[in-house]
Amino acid sequence: MATRVIKNQEVVEEDFIWQVFEAGQDAPEEGSSVLVPLTYALEHGLDQFDASSLAKLGLILTGDDNPSEAKQFFERIDCIAVSFPKFADGRGYSIGRLLRERFGWQGELRAVGQILHDQLLYLSRCGFDVLELEEGKDPERALKAFKVFSVNYQPAVDSDQAIYHRR
Amino acid sequence: MYRYDHFDSTLVHERVAQFRDQVNRRMEGELSEDEFRPLRLMNGLYLQRHAYMLRVAIPYGLLSSVQLHKLAHIARTYDKDYGHITTRQNIQYNWPKLQEVPDLLDELASVEMHAIQTSGNCIRNISADHFAGIAADELEDPRPYCEIMRQWSSFHPEFSYLPRKFKVAFTGATNDRAAVRFHDIGFRIVENDEGERGFEVIVGGGLGRTPIVGQVVREFLPKQHLLSYSEAILRVYNLHGRRDNKYKARIKILVKSLGVEEFARQVEEEWEHIKGSALLLEQAEIDRVKAFFAPPERNPDALLDDSYLQAAKENSRFSRWLKRNVHQHKVPGYHAVTISLKAPGVPPGDVTADQMDQIAELATKYSLSRVVATHEQNLVLTDVESKDLVALFSALDDHKLATPNVGTLADMICCPGLDFCALANSGSIGLAAKIYDHFDDLDYLYDLGDLKLKMSGCINSCGHHHVGHIGLLGIDKRGEEFYQLLLGGSASDDASIGKWLGPAIAQDDVVDALDAVVKTYVDLREDGEAFLETYRRVGPEPFKERVYGN
Ligand code: SF4
Numbered sequence: 001m002a003t004r005v006i007k008n009q010e011v012v013e014e015d016f017i018w019q020v021f022e023a024g025q026d027a028p029e030e031g032s033s034v035l036v037p038l039t040y041a042l043e044h045g046l047d048q049f050d051a052s053s054l055a056k057l058g059l060i061l062t063g064d065d066n067p068s069e070a071k072q073f074f075e076r077i078d079c080i081a082v083s084f085p086k087f088a089d090g091r092g093y094s095i096g097r098l099l100r101e102r103f104g105w106q107g108e109l110r111a112v113g114q115i116l117h118d119q120l121l122y123l124s125r126c127g128f129d130v131l132e133l134e135e136g137k138d139p140e141r142a143l144k145a146f147k148v149f150s151v152n153y154q155p156a157v158d159s160d161q162a163i164y165h166r167r
Numbered sequence: 168m169y170r171y172d173h174f175d176s177t178l179v180h181e182r183v184a185q186f187r188d189q190v191n192r193r194m195e196g197e198l199s200e201d202e203f204r205p206l207r208l209m210n211g212l213y214l215q216r217h218a219y220m221l222r223v224a225i226p227y228g229l230l231s232s233v234q235l236h237k238l239a240h241i242a243r244t245y246d247k248d249y250g251h252i253t254t255r256q257n258i259q260y261n262w263p264k265l266q267e268v269p270d271l272l273d274e275l276a277s278v279e280m281h282a283i284q285t286s287g288n289c290i291r292n293i294s295a296d297h298f299a300g301i302a303a304d305e306l307e308d309p310r311p312y313c314e315i316m317r318q319w320s321s322f323h324p325e326f327s328y329l330p331r332k333f334k335v336a337f338t339g340a341t342n343d344r345a346a347v348r349f350h351d352i353g354f355r356i357v358e359n360d361e362g363e364r365g366f367e368v369i370v371g372g373g374l375g376r377t378p379i380v381g382q383v384v385r386e387f388l389p390k391q392h393l394l395s396y397s398e399a400i401l402r403v404y405n406l407h408g409r410r411d412n413k414y415k416a417r418i419k420i421l422v423k424s425l426g427v428e429e430f431a432r433q434v435e436e437e438w439e440h441i442k443g444s445a446l447l448l449e450q451a452e453i454d455r456v457k458a459f460f461a462p463p464e465r466n467p468d469a470l471l472d473d474s475y476l477q478a479a480k481e482n483s484r485f486s487r488w489l490k491r492n493v494h495q496h497k498v499p500g501y502h503a504v505t506i507s508l509k510a511p512g513v514p515p516g517d518v519t520a521d522q523m524d525q526i527a528e529l530a531t532k533y534s535l536s537r538v539v540a541t542h543e544q545n546l547v548l549t550d551v552e553s554k555d556l557v558a559l560f561s562a563l564d565d566h567k568l569a570t571p572n573v574g575t576l577a578d579m580i581c582c583p584g585l586d587f588c589a590l591a592n593s594g595s596i597g598l599a600a601k602i603y604d605h606f607d608d609l610d611y612l613y614d615l616g617d618l619k620l621k622m623s624g625c626i627n628s629c630g631h632h633h634v635g636h637i638g639l640l641g642i643d644k645r646g647e648e649f650y651q652l653l654l655g656g657s658a659s660d661d662a663s664i665g666k667w668l669g670p671a672i673a674q675d676d677v678v679d680a681l682d683a684v685v686k687t688y689v690d691l692r693e694d695g696e697a698f699l700e701t702y703r704r705v706g707p708e709p710f711k712e713r714v715y716g717n
Contacts (some may be wrong), residue, residue: 046370060287063406074482086226087328088205089247089328089410090326090327090329090405091406094325097325116202118189122322122324127323148179148181149178149181149182149322151178153318153319153321153322154318154394155445156325160445161445162319163318164452165445166174167174
């Protein structure tokens with residue numbers, strides 16, 4: 001099965017599925033792609049996940065996590081996912097910016113959870129390059145969300161200029 | 168006043184197109200009501216008791232005549248011929264149809280207005296001292312900073328899904344007329360020992376269920392850091408504000424639970440990282456925005472014509488109006504004139520389409536085409552010359568806009584209550600009518616002096632009852648309308664939160680209770696003492712005895 005996601009503002013099919021690792025679970029199968037919760041990684045490290053036997057390894061953060069603590073794992077991972085359990089929970093926007101702007105994460109930054117059409121633009125402005133829409137939502141239709149505004153008032157991950165630098 | 172450049176106008180028009188698309192997706196069923204709700208709220212559209220209500224932003228309360236004419240036109244075309252001025256200097260329409268809202272927004276955009284972020288869990292429309300730019304006690308006009316902040320906060324990608332709404336107010340004056348201690352952030356323009364201007368930053372004030380006076384997080388913030396420091400505050404709040412309970416989600420609860428020192432420490436730490444970022448305001452931008460608010464050219468002879476003083480001797484109605492509704496202006500020979508929207512028989516804060524047009528015309532004729540909406544739900548003509556006062560009075564009087572009750576008990580603040588609001592326990596508007604009827608003797612009202620009566624229809628406190636000298640809060644008691652009576656609140660420099668006087672009072676008895684309160688004051692006041700001073704001196708007991716005594 002494949003997942004259709006929006007990557008860099010285009011719809012792409014991923015030929016793998018991210019599995020979120022749960023404490024107590026058996027070691028992930030060879031060739032799978034695994035997201036390890038940051039809290040688990042902090043407690044147990046990532047050594048038990050053999051990067052050479054996995055297709056991909058990433059971290060998943062929730063709004064309660066402190067993104068600075070992810071930094072120590074940057075070298076060993078392919079992706080950071082941030083979960084938005086409800087679209088109204090906006091902590092992930094700050095976490096995204098901090099990961100990009102303060103801690104220098106340059107790899108894939110993925111927004112998962114209740115991700116809807118009208119959040120896409122702000123998520124991408126906050127540094128998310130892969131957006132996994134909530135199930136049942138059509139990513140093609142949602143692409144126009146990126147075109148809503150042609151200018152922005154404030155600097156963010158996508159632009160280090162405020163409007164007053166362009167006036 | 169600020170004029171849009173092509174960036175501002177592009178953004179506002181793109182916003183209308185976005186909202187039009189959202190409404191279409193809702194109508195076609197692509198968006199569920201649950202998904203649509205936060206989107207429409209972010210654009211000021213509420214579902215009320217009977218219909219949708221649209222809240223239109225009046226940034227820092229300032230309107231041009233052209234804009235006010237447009238608001239009148241909108242009231243006529245999309246509503247039932249009136250609008251309602253809110254306690255945050257905005258205007259609400261109670262009857263727009265969902266399908267027509269995008270067109271209404273297009274009309275607003277044509278006069279550089281919008282409904283952006285007038286609701287929802289985001290940074291709301293910025294409010295300011297309604298005498299900004301003309302007050303004699305002002306160090307500096309705060310509105311350029313409001314405008315800079317309005318732009319930064321509009322469509323902020325990081326802060327559009329905050330734990331709860333976020334309100335910001337500015338003042339540049341020594342007397343606080345903007346209630347900066349009761350906002351999520353209040354900025355006061357101050358001068359440091361070196362004579363530089365900057366902001367005192369007050370965080371965590373607010374009303375609602377848990378009224379709290381804000382605390383100073385930074386005594387002096389250099390101006391160029393306005394945005395970076397705000398971003399630091401908002402980031403700490405966005406990450407750490409509570410999201411598990413909407414009644415504990417405002418920043419005031421975070422500040423309280425961390426303690427102001429720890430909160431300030433976290434903000435300063437965050438700020439250290441971003442103070443040198445692109446958010447650092449350049450002087451050129453401050454100057455560019457300031458130029459829009461530069462004082463207008465004045466008539467150097469304005470002071471010479473003081474014939475209005477003679478007129479006041481001959482016409483007692485004019486003289487009353489002069490005393491209550493006309494205020495000192497920093498330039499001698501000019502005056503600020505408050506148009507009371509608290510006329511008997513009219514819900515407080517309501518203004519009809521015809522009145523809006525008339526006020527806009529009078530502003531063009533007598534007041535540099537500027538009108539300001541106040542958080543006390545009145546309108547102000549900010550720049551009236553002495554020579555025009557008599558003519559202005561009679562024109563206002565013709566349109567029932569010269570009610571001379573500004574600052575008195577009858578100039579009450581009142582939320583829409585049961586008549587419109589889905590959350591209300593009580594019909595505050597109905598009670599307002601009874602109060603007008605009872606306190607209809609102007610001389611008596613004047614004798615009572617400055618008295619702030621504030622009423623809310625429920626604990627959400629849109630009518631600011633906690634900070635009224637006298638506050639009334641509607642509650643539901645076994646299906647009956649009752650009111651809690653609070654005394655001793657103030658939203659000004661001597662900020663304080665009113666205290667319950669005693670058991671809730673049935674709607675029918677509220678007027679008698681008010682009567683007992685003011686009579687107690689009259690009996691006990693000492694020379695020239697205002698209500699609040701007497702209350703603070705004698706305490707609640709004598710009031711309690713008289714209200715509940717027999
Ligand atoms: S105070 Fe309550 S009743 Fe009044 S407008 Fe606010 S929510 Fe509605």
